[in-house]
Amino acid sequence: MNAKFAPGRNIAMKVPAHEYDDTVAFYRDVLGLREILEQAPSSTKSVRFDFGDKVLWIDKVPSLSQAEIWLEVYASDVAGSAKYLAEHGCPRRDEIENLPEGFKGFWVSSPANIIHLVTENDAT
Numbered sequence: 485m486n487a488k489f490a491p492g493r494n495i496a497m498k499v500p501a502h503e504y505d506d507t508v509a510f511y512r513d514v515l516g517l518r519e520i521l522e523q524a525p526s527s528t529k530s531v532r533f534d535f536g537d538k539v540l541w542i543d544k545v546p547s548l549s550q551a552e553i554w555l556e557v558y559a560s561d562v563a564g565s566a567k568y569l570a571e572h573g574c575p576r577r578d579e580i581e582n583l584p585e586g587f588k589g590f591w592v593s594s595p596a597n598i599i600h601l602v603t604e605n606d607a608t
Contacts, residue, residue, distance in 0.1 A: 487568040492556025492603065494539050501546040504529075508542055553598060558605035562588045565602055 499507045508531050511517045520532040520539065529544040559565035569592050570576070577591040577599060589603030 487565050488560040489565070489602075490558040490605070492558050492601065492605070493537070494541060494556040494601070495535060496541040496543055496554040496556075498543050498545045498548055498552040498554060500548040500550065501544055503551065504542070504544040507551070511540065511542065554601065555598060556601045556603060559602050560604075562590070562602065562604045566590055569602070 497507070511533050512519055512531075517533040517535065517540070520534060531542045533540045533542070566576070574592045574594070577593045580591055580599060583589060583591075587603075589601055592600050592602055594600060
């Protein structure tokens with residue numbers, strides 16, 4: 485398979501509860517990023533900001549001890565990409581966060597333990 489990947493639109497910052505309010509204030513009040521005010525379609529407490537051509541999600545995750553960055557990657561063929569990534573040693577991490585029923589995508593981890601949502605997009 486000739487896997488074809490492209491950067492996704494979303495960056496998620498998973499933040500421990502004790503750092504959440506200060507982190508949101510940093511992006512909103514210190515950096516002055518524009519907050520996206522419509523309700524985020526998420527089961528966690530999330531605030532979203534315009535981040536250039538990306539959306540920065542800041543998610544409150546009480547079970548974390550330190551912040552994590554999660555990235556979205558578009559794939560031209562999700563099923564084929566899953567096989568390709570497995571063949572290249574990228575472990576699936578679907579247990580970390582449930583995806584909606586029927587969603588065309590899955591979670592993997594890079595060698596540096598950065599979580600990536602691999603999802604289908606027509607732009608790839």
